[in-house]
Amino acid sequence: MRTGRIVKLVSGVYQVDVKGELFNTKPRGLFRKKKLSPIVGDMVDFEVENEKEGYIYHIHERKNFLKRPPVSNIDRLIIVMSAKSPDFSAQLLDRFLVIAHSYHLKPQIIVTKVDLLSDEEYEQLNQQLAIYDQLGYMVNTKGQDDTTSTLFKDIAGELIVLSGQSGVGKSTLLNQLNPELSLETQHISKALNRGRHTTRHVELYSINNGYIADTPGFSALDFDHIDKEQLKHHFREINEAGALCKFRDCMHLKEPQCYVKAKVENGDISQMRYNHYVQLYEELAQRKERY
Ligand SMILES: Nc1nc2c(ncn2[C@@H]2O[C@H](COP(=O)(O)OP(=O)(O)O)[C@@H](O)[C@H]2O)c(=O)[nH]1
Ligand SMILES: [Mg+2]
Numbered sequence: 001m002r003t004g005r006i007v008k009l010v011s012g013v014y015q016v017d018v019k020g021e022l023f024n025t026k027p028r029g030l031f032r033k034k035k036l037s038p039i040v041g042d043m044v045d046f047e048v049e050n051e052k053e054g055y056i057y058h059i060h061e062r063k064n065f066l067k068r069p070p071v072s073n074i075d076r077l078i079i080v081m082s083a084k085s086p087d088f089s090a091q092l093l094d095r096f097l098v099i100a101h102s103y104h105l106k107p108q109i110i111v112t113k114v115d116l117l118s119d120e121e122y123e124q125l126n127q128q129l130a131i132y133d134q135l136g137y138m139v140n141t142k143g144q145d146d147t148t149s150t151l152f153k154d155i156a157g158e159l160i161v162l163s164g165q166s167g168v169g170k171s172t173l174l175n176q177l178n179p180e181l182s183l184e185t186q187h188i189s190k191a192l193n194r195g196r197h198t199t200r201h202v203e204l205y206s207i208n209n210g211y212i213a214d215t216p217g218f219s220a221l222d223f224d225h226i227d228k229e230q231l232k233h234h235f236r237e238i239n240e241a242g243a244l245c246k247f248r249d250c251m252h253l254k255e256p257q258c259y260v261k262a263k264v265e266n267g268d269i270s271q272m273r274y275n276h277y278v279q280l281y282e283e284l285a286q287r288k289e290r291y
C-alpha cells in the first residue's frame with residue numbers, strides 16, 4: 001500500500017505523486033458504484049501493480065474542494081486579475097471572492113500588468129484595491145518585470161491554486177516562480193473575454209515542496225450551489241454588519257432598520273461592493289424563478 005497525492009487526471013488515469021515518484025493509477029470499481037470520484041489534490045491510498053501502476057482504493061477526507069474545476073485540499077487560493085487586457089473589474093473580483101468564500105477559502109489577490117497603466121489609471125486602481133486591503137485581503141500588484149518573490153510569502157509545502165480569466169497572466173506568474181515549468185503563455189486575442197478557454201483540466205505542478213495549479217475563470221454555473229439567501233454571508237463586511245439588522249433574515253435590500261444600508265450610507269461599507277451584492281442577488285433570484 002502507498003499513499004500519495006493526485007496531481008493530474010488524463011483520460012481516466014490519475015497520476016499520483018509519492019515524494020516525487022509518479023504512479024499511474026485507476027480507481028477501483030467500488031468508487032463508481034458509490035458515485036465518488038477522486039479529484040486532483042486528493043490524498044489517496046493505492047495498491048501498486050507493475051511497478052508504476054496501481055489501483056486507488058481509498059480517498060482521504062478532503063479538507064476542502066473546488067467544484068469547478070475539481071481540485072481539493074487547497075491551502076491558498078490566489079485570484080489573479082489584470083489591470084488591463086482584460087481590464088480590471090471589481091465586479092468580477094467580487095464574484096471570484098463570493099465563490100472562494102462559498103468554499104470556505106480565504107483568497108489572496110494579485111493584479112498583474114500594472115505596467116500598462118498610466119499614472120492616473122494606476123491611482124484609480126489603487127483606490128479600488130484599498131477597499132479590499134481594508135477588508136483584510138492580501139492584495140498585490142505586479143508589472144511585467146516585477147519578480148514574484150514578494151507576492152508569495154511562506155508558500156513552502158502549500159497547495160496553491162491560481163484562479164483567473166484567460167489572459168491575466170497566470171502562466172506567466174507560474175513561470176516566474178519556477179522557470180523549469182516553461183509553460184506556454186498566450187498572446188492576447190480578441191476572443192479573450194468570450195471564454196475561449198473553457199477547458200476544466202487541472203494539473204498540479206511541483207513548487208517549493210508543495211504544488212501549484214492554474215485554473216480558468218468561472219461561469220454562471222459556478223454559482224449553482226449558492227442560494228440567494230446565503231449570498232450575504234459571502235460578502236465579509238455585509239455579513240458582519242448584518243448581525244445587527246432588526247430582522248434576522250434581512251437581505252439588506254428594502255427592509256427597514258437595516259444596519260448594512262445604514263453603513264453604506266455613512267460610507268463605512270463601500271457603495272460599490274454593496275451594489276455588486278444587490279446585482280448578484282438579483283441574478284440569483286431570477287435564476288431560481290426560471291426553474
Ligand atoms: N505587460 C504585461 N504583460 C503581462 C504581464 N503578465 C503577463 N503578461 C502577458 O499577458 C499575456 C497572457 O499571459 P498568460 O500568462 O498566458 O495568461 P494566462 O492565460 O492567465 O495563463 C502574455 O502575453 C503575457 O506576456 C504583466 O505583468 N505585464
Ligand atoms: Mg495560462
Ligand SMILES: [Zn+2]
Pocket residue numbers: 242245246250251252253255257258259260261
Ligand atoms: Zn439588513
